[in-house]
Amino acid sequence: MASDHYARIYKVVRRIPRGRVASYGQIAELAGIPRHARQVGYALHHLSGDSDVPWQRVLNAAGEIAKRAYPEDARWQRDLLEEEGVEFDVRGRVLRKYFWKPRGRRRQPD
DNA sequence: AAACTGACTAATA
DNA sequence: CTATTAGCCAGTT
Numbered sequence: 001m002a003s004d005h006y007a008r009i010y011k012v013v014r015r016i017p018r019g020r021v022a023s024y025g026q027i028a029e030l031a032g033i034p035r036h037a038r039q040v041g042y043a044l045h046h047l048s049g050d051s052d053v054p055w056q057r058v059l060n061a062a063g064e065i066a067k068r069a070y071p072e073d074a075r076w077q078r079d080l081l082e083e084e085g086v087e088f089d090v091r092g093r094v095l096r097k098y099f100w101k102p103r104g105r106r107r108q109p110d
Numbered sequence: 111a112a113a114c115t116g117a118c119t120a121a122t123a
Numbered sequence: 124c125t126a127t128t129a130g131c132c133a134g135t136t
Binding site for chain 1: 133
């Protein structure tokens, strides 16, 4: 059940700017719990639907929407991201320029 | 307590 | 570039 890690995870995810995305591993690292990528996904799974946490901005390390039990949820996630301006390539991967770079924010997408 | 599970990853081939 | 493998770790059964 909800461990204290969840709060750390949600806190970091909320920092992801609109129109940007981050990976599970990246979130875990920033939350101060390295190698807990899977737990990040687990924590987000408990939300999906009702919260102020922008769960849709979290993808796997390859920049793709993580494979889920219900494909409809993946489509929903993609729609949400495209709504905030994130673009995907033909293969279903988010373009590099949308990856969130904490602190070292250099250029805006486009 | 032991085995199983999963919205993960990095390393190899 | 894609596919396979082994490591990962909290939550469930």
